[in-house]
Amino acid sequence: MMLMVSVQNLEEAKESVAGGADIVDVKNLKEMVIGSNFPPVIREVRQAFPKHIHVSVTLGVVPNQAGTVSLAVYGAGALGATSVKVGFIQSDYPTALRILRESRRALEGFDTKLIAATFADSHLYHGIDPKLVVKLARESRSDGMLIDTLVKDGRNLFDFLDEVTLKSLVMEGKELGMSTALSGALQISNLNQLVRINPDIVGVRGAVCTRGDREAGAVHSEAVAHLKDELRQRLTGQIDAFEGSLPIPTTLPA
């Protein structure tokens, strides 16, 4: 499981990588809560790290305009982003699918992965059903799927979708060959559930910011390292994320 940390600038990106993040996700909190950052910032972050450090670009909540969105996606490809995330809120399914298909076409010739994103809390905005994300990604030939949240009011992913539903979506996505990612105000206290669901990528910001504040705080390397270590302990079984109910053979000698 890879750790993705959302950053707003190069300084935060460096803190993230120093703390052990596998992916830095460049976004701009001043545009919506998960908006897009400026090309020079993305370029600067991309150029600061070797290729094994993934740099993803968030387009956040995109307008229902396939041309505009695909041009932005093209920009992410041209900037050398590892992946670009296209999120939908007030889009119907056919519109979202058309935008992603045009985005797919825009990335031809680039080594940038396309990620279809929905929001677990989209019902608050009369948006697209988050559970359609796998279908959306498959039908658009996206490389991966992400489920995030938009509200940043103390509620998180698990307030809107339960573990069983998320596990099912993640397994379905994996079986279709997609990368699978979960995000949405996740905290260390959610790590047991996340490890049981086992997405390929888990995304955080507030949990690794000073004072735990995703907006007023800044990403701090020690907080990233702490979260990474907590995750590692669960992945290796030092902390039992399955809480005594591991559904497989447990008597493996060292």
Add this chain to the structure above:
Amino acid sequence: MSRESLVVDGTAKTCKGVIAGLERGMSDLAPGDVVLAIVDDIPTRVDVYAWAQRKSHRVLEERRRGSGFLFYIAKGVAGSQPRSEEMYGDPVRVEGERAETTLHSEAPR
């Protein structure tokens, strides 16, 4: 001669995990062909068992390798459901020694 037809190495740091690699790899194999899967964490180990059961493949054997795990999985016949004890019970042979494995197939991206 190796018993496996394909090796899926899930230990590399990639966005797509071992299940995606197993799905892709199995699609080109015949029923009964064996895949060696290498994983390095507990939840992926759980996923491999769950995936094999869902897809009617058989976990023939599981071994420790360092801090990780090796699985030998035989491709099943579509529609045949393995007995649950084949997936979770005694028939899974577990060995503790470090396995010697020759990787003769490219790992997934």
